[in-house]
Amino acid sequence: xxxxxxxxxxxxxxxxxxxAFPDYRIVYSAGRWAxxxxxxPPTAWFAETPASLCGQLFTAQLRSGGTITxxxxxERDSQCAR
Numbered sequence: 001x002x003x004x005x006x007x008x009x010x011x012x013x014x015x016x017x018x019x020a021f022p023d024y025r026i027v028y029s030a031g032r033w034a035x036x037x038x039x040x041p042p043t044a045w046f047a048e049t050p051a052s053l054c055g056q057l058f059t060a061q062l063r064s065g066g067t068i069t070x071x072x073x074x075e076r077d078s079q080c081a082r
Contacts, residue, residue, distance in 0.1 A: 013050035021057045023066070 001009075010028055017026045017035075024035040033053040037043045037060070045060070047053035061067065 010050075017050060017054060017057070020054070021061070024057060026053070 014026060014028060021035070024037050026033070026035045028034075028050075031048075033047045033050055035045045035053055035057055043060075045053060045056045047056060
């Protein structure tokens, strides 16, 4: 994987996470993923991978009674949808 491929993959992960969890500020820096939720004091999560951060935010949403935003508003034609 080239550095350009890694950059594109990281940006795609950021876009997907931000779409799925719009109530959180999500960033990538220095090889770590982080998310923060508004509050006093704000709640923060840290992870080594986007998948780990996704899992943490999903669990946080479930515990707080929040909802997860669909990544696609229109069902795409796939084998899973049949």
